[in-house]
Amino acid sequence: MKSKFYIALIATFLTAYVINASARAAPVRKKLAIKAGSIITISGADIKNGTILIEDGIVKAVGKNIEIPWDAFVIEAKDRVVMPGFVLAHTSSGLDRANENVPEVPFLSTFDSIDPVSFYFEDSLRDGVVAMLVLPGNSTLLGGTGTVVKPHGLTVEDMLIKPYTGLKISLQPTGNTSRMGHMQRFRRYISDLKDYLEEYEQRKADVKEENKPFDEEIDIRKQPMVDLLNKKLTAFIYCDIAADVPKAIEIHETYKLNTVLVLGPDCYKAVGLIAQKKLPVILPPQLVVWETNEETNEEEMKVIPMIFDKAGVRFAFQTETSQYGSRYLWYQAATAVRYGMKREEALKSITLYPAQFIGVDDRLGSIQAGKEATFILLTSDPLDAQAWVDKVMIAGEIVYEKEKDQRLKKLIEKPEEVQKPKDTD
Amino acid sequence: MNPVKIEVLINFMENPVVMGHKNIILISSMLLLFTFTSAFGDQGIAIRAGHILTISDNPIENGIILIKGGKIEALGQNVVLPEDVRLIDANDKFVIPGLIDAQSRLFVMDSELDESRTIAPELNILDAIDPFIKEYREVLAQGVTAVCVAPGSHGLIGGRSAVLKLNGSKNIDRMVLKADATVKAAVGMSTGNTSSSLARLEHYSSIREALIATKVYMQTKEKADREMAEYNRKKAEYEKKDSGKETEKKEKPKRPARFRSSPASDVLAQVLRKEIPLQVEAHRVTDILNVLRLADEFGFTLILDKCTEGYLIADEIARRKASVIVGPVSTSFVDMPRLEYRNHDMSNASILSKNGIKTALGVSGRDGASSKFITLAAAMAAANGMDKDAALRAITLTPAEMFGVADRIGSLQVGKDADLVILNGHPLDTQTRVEMVLIEGKVVFERKSQQ
Amino acid sequence: MKAYVILLSFLLLMPASAKDEQPEIMAIKAGKILTMSGSPITDGVILIKDGKITDIGTGIEIPEKASVIDAGKKVVMPGLVDASAAPPVRGDLNEEYKEITPTIRISTALDPQSKVLKRIVQTGITTLYISPGWRNVIAGLGAVIKPTGKTPKEMIIKEDAALTLVMSEDSLYGNQIPRSQPPRNFYFRRPTTRMAIIWMLRKSFFDTQEYVKAGEKDDPDLEILASALDDKIPVRLNVRRAINIRTALKLAEEYDFQLILDECTEGYKVAEEIAEKKISVVLGPFYYYPRNLSQYEGREVNWNNAGILTKAGVKVALTSGAQAQSIDLLTATAFAVRHGMPKDEALKAVTITPAEILGVADKVGTLEKGKDADILILSGDPLKVTTRIEKVILNGKTVYKAE
Known part of the structure; x- marks a missing residue:
C-alpha cells in the first residue's frame, strides 16, 4: 500500500519533470543539418542545394551530397539563402555613454558600459549582425578598450564573444584643444609611459640582482597602453579629416603598432597614403558624398568604397540609422556593388574582413568546417533589397525568427482597427 | 614642338618604303612622339634667360641655367649644353630663385x-x-x-x-x-x-622664467648625465672584478636617481x-x-x-x-x-x-x-x-x-635646388606676370597662353 | 607631304565636328522596356524626334540617319516624377511676414544654376514638383518643373500646379513672441497651437466663400483661394498625424473641394477613410524611428505606410522629400517594396501616379507615343539596390551618362 503511494508520487514527479523539460525552450541540439537552397560560404564558391552539418555548435561539413547522420535534427531551408552572419568591425552604439570627459582613459572598457537591453542590439540581430566590436566613441583621445559581443543575451557576459579587443584612439581634438596640442598630449602620454616602464624594468632588474622575488605588477591603468605598444592590442585610430591620416600613419610607424584606421567621410582624399602603407580601414557610414569642387564650384559625387577599392585597400563597412538604407550592412555592400565593386569582395567586406580586423576570423566570417555555426537564413539574395533575415543561428542555436518578431510585425503590418470616433475636429 | 624634329619627321615620311605603309607609320610615329615628349621631364633641363637674378651674386645677362637631378648643375653666360636637354627659351625674361x-x-x-x-x-x-x-x-x-x-x-x-x-x-x-x-x-x-x-x-617675465628654468634643467641634466656615466663606469668595473675571483668585497655602485x-x-x-x-x-x-x-x-x-x-x-x-x-x-x-x-x-x-x-x-x-x-x-x-x-x-x-x-x-647657385621662377619682367614690377615655376627641376606651374 | 598635313588636320578636326551635330532622330534598343502603361516590352525599340516619343514597340524599323543607343539587355523605364522634391531655388523657402500667403510662387525663386540640379538628374528624376516651405499655414503656389533649361521659364512645365496648405506643426516654429519677453521683431506670428492653425484655415475658407458670394474680384489672395475651393487649382494639404488627416478630410467635405494629402506619416491608421474619399496621397520621406520626427508629430511610425495605403485602394506617390536632399528615389521605391508595397504599384508610384496627381500625365509618366522623351536606362531591375542608372535622357537629349 505505502509503496504504491510512493511509486505514484515518483511517477508524478517524473512526468512533471519530463513535461517541464519539453516545455522549456528548444534545447541546443547536439547534431544539426541545414538543407539550403543556396549557401554563400564566402571562403569558397557558392553552393546550390547544399547541406551544412553542425555538431556542438561547430560546422562539421558543408557541401553538396553530404550524408546526414541519423540523429541529426534537419532544418529544411530549400527556399532560403544561407550565409555567414554579418560582422560589424566598429560601433559605439549600445553604450550607456560613448565618450568619457577625460581625454586619457585607456583603462576603461566598453564591457562596463554595454546595455544589453538597448534597442540597438535587438535591431542589429534583426538586421543579420552576429558580432560587433563595441568601442568607445570618437571624442576621447585614448578612449579605452573594446569588447566583441553578439547582439543576443540578457547580460553582457551572455553576449560576450571576445573581451579586451582593440584600443580606441581618436585624433579629433576635443574641447578647445588644437590639433597640435592633441598630438602633443598623445606623445607625452607615451613618453611618460615609456619612462614608467623603464623605471619598472629598472626596479625589476635591481630586485632580481639581489635574488629577491619581484611581485610588483604594472599599474593596471597603464596595462592597456603597454599591451598596445607590445602589439597585444590593436589600435583603432579615428581620423576625422584627411589631414588626420598622415598623423595616424605617423603614430602607427613611430610606435610600431597593429593599426586599423576608422575613417570619416573626408578621409578618402588620403587614399594614396593609406594604400602605400597597406593599412586596413573601416569606412564611414556615408558612402556617397557630394562635394563642391573649390575651383569649378560644381558638385561632384564621390563614392568612397570605389575610391578605396580601386586603390587596392581592404576595408569593412559601418552602419548608421539616420539615413535610408545605410542601417543595413548588406545595403552598404550593395551600394559598393552598384558602383562597380566585385560582388565577392563586397560580401567579404561585411563578413570575413571585419572578422579579421577584430580577430574573430577563427570562428566567424565564413562557412567552413571548424568555424562556428553562426549564420543567417535570408529569404533571397543578400544584396536584394527585398531580402529579409528569416532566421539567425548562433553557435548552432536559432536565436531569432522573423515569424516570432513581434516588434517587426507592429512596424510592418496594418494596425488593428483604430476606433473611428463619432465626431472629430 | 621643336622645328628640327618636324623636319626630321618630314624627311622620314618622304622615304619610298615609308610611303608604302604610310598609315601605320603615321599613327605609330605619332604615338612614339607623344611618349617621347613626356619622357623629357627626366632628362636635364636648361633655361636660357635674358636676365638671371641670382641674388647671391651679380645678375647674369643672357645666361643659361643647367639643371640636372633637381639641382642647379651649371650657371653662367658660357654654359655648354649637353645633347639631350630640354631647352626652355626665356630669352627676354627674368629668372629668379623661388x-x-x-x-x-x-x-x-x-x-x-x-x-x-x-x-x-x-x-x-x-x-x-x-x-x-x-x-x-x-x-x-x-x-x-x-x-x-x-x-x-x-x-x-x-x-x-x-x-x-x-x-x-x-x-x-x-x-x-x-x-x-x-x-x-x-x-x-x-x-x-x-x-x-x-x-x-x-x-616678458613668463618667457624669462621659462628660459631660466631651462638653464637650470640643462645643468641638472648635465649633472645627471655625468652621474650616470660615472655609475656606468663603476658598474663595469664592479662587474669585471666580480666575475673573477671573490677576493675583495666591493661595494655595489648605487644607481643615480632617474632623470625625467x-x-x-x-x-x-x-x-x-x-x-x-x-x-x-x-x-x-x-x-x-x-x-x-x-x-x-x-x-x-x-x-x-x-x-x-x-x-x-x-x-x-x-x-x-x-x-x-x-x-x-x-x-x-x-x-x-x-x-x-x-x-x-x-x-x-x-x-x-x-x-x-x-x-x-x-x-x-x-x-x-x-x-x-x-x-x-x-x-x-x-x-x-x-x-x-x-x-x-x-x-x-x-x-x-x-x-x-x-x-x-634662396638663390641661384650651383649645387642648390632648382627652385626657380620665370617672369616676363622684374619681379618687383607690379605689372609683371609669372610665366613658369619649377621646383627641383620639375615644372609645377606654367601660365596658359591667354587672349 | 601636303597630303599628310591634310590627313593629320582632318583626323584632329573630325571628332570635334561629330560632337556638335545633333541627330534628328534617336532610337533606343533595349532588352526590357517598362512603359508603365501596360506590360513590359521585351527587345523593343523607342523612336524619338524633337524631344518626343514618336513610336514604341517591337519590330519597329529604325530610320537610317537615326543615332542609335543600343542598351543591349538593359532595362529602360520612364524618367522619374518626384511629387515633392528639394527645390533648386535660391534663398529661403519660407516667407514669414504673414501666415497666409496664397500669392507667393516658388517658381519666382528658381535658380537654373542651382547645384542640386546635377544631383536631381543623376538620381533619375526628370520631372519634379516644388513647393514653398511649410512654415506658413497657406504657403503659396507650387510648380512642376524639369531640371533643364537656362532660364526659370524654360524649366517650368506647369505653373501654379497646386496650392500648398499646411496643417502640420511647422508653422508653430515661425517668428514667435518669446515667452514672457517682448517681441523680437515686428513680424511676429500668431499660431502657437493647433487650434489656431485650424482656425486660420477655416477663416480663410470662410472669407473666400463670402468673397465669392459678394461677387468681388479685387483681392488677389482670395482669388487664388477661390480657384482652389472651386477645384481649379489642386489643393495639397500637408498633414502628418492621423488626427490631422481626419480633420483635413472633414474640412474638404465641409467646404467641398478636392484634396491631395502631403506627407501623411500616419496615413496607415486611417487608410480606409482616405480611400473612401478617393483622395490621393503624396508620401513624405521614410523614417525608421519616431524620434526623427518632430516632438509633436506623432510617436509612432509604420514602415509599410505606402503598402497599407496602396492595399486599401489609395493612390500613392513616393517622393524623395523636400527636406532630405540625399535620398535616391529609386532606393526609396526599393525599400517601399521591401516593407510591403506591391512591386507594380511601387514603380507606378514614382512615374505615372505622381504625373496624374500633378496634372502632367499628358506629357510625362509613361513611355507612350506623343509623350516627352524622358527616359532612364538602367543596368538592371529598378527595384534592386545594385542597379545603377546608366543614362538619363530628358526631352530627347542625354543629360547624364554614368562613368
Missing part, C-alpha cells in the same frame, strides 16, 4: 589659429598641417615655392615652426624642407582694444645652445627692447618677428645682430585697428635694412592663400625706401638664411 614667404599660414588648418597663452615649446606646427588643401596652387602661381609656417601669436611660446615646399606632395615628409626651424614666441599682444602694461610685463626629461625643456635647451633660433613676435618699442634684453641675458639667436616699431630703435637691434622679419608691409592702422600696429610705418623694412640689419619680408595674412602677395610686399617696401635688391633678397635668400635652409634654396 620666392619664400617668411610669415605664412599656408597649409595650416584654420582651427589652429588660436592657441592659449602658455609656454608650449614642444608643440609642433607640423601637427597642424593639412596637405590636402588646394590653395597652394594659387600661391605657387605667383612664384612662391617655399613658406615658413609657425604657430600663431597667442601662445607666449607657441611651438616649433617649419619650412615647407609647395611641391604638392600629400606626404608631409616630402613637403617639409626643415622641421624645428625656429621656436615661435610672442610678447605684448593685446586682447581686444586694450593692452595692459602689467600683462605685457607678465608675458621634459620635451618642452629640451626644445628650449636647443634654443639656448643656439641650435634653433628664437623667433619672437614683438611690436612696440618697449616690447622689442625687452626681447633684446632677453637676448643679451641668454645669448640665443634672435629673430624679431613683425617688429612693427623697429624703425624707431634700429641701432639697438643692429647692435645685437638680431635679424628681423617685417610684416605685414602693405597695410595701415586703419586696416588693422590693433594697438600693436598703431605706429606701423611702411618704411620700416627700409630703415632696418639700411642700418645693416638682416631683414626679411613676410605677408602674415590671416589665411594661407594671402602668401601670393609676397612680391607686392617687397614692391611696397622698395617703394618706401628699401633698396630694390635688398627687397628682393628679403623674399629669397635672407629668409632662407634665417631659417637655416640656405644650403638648399
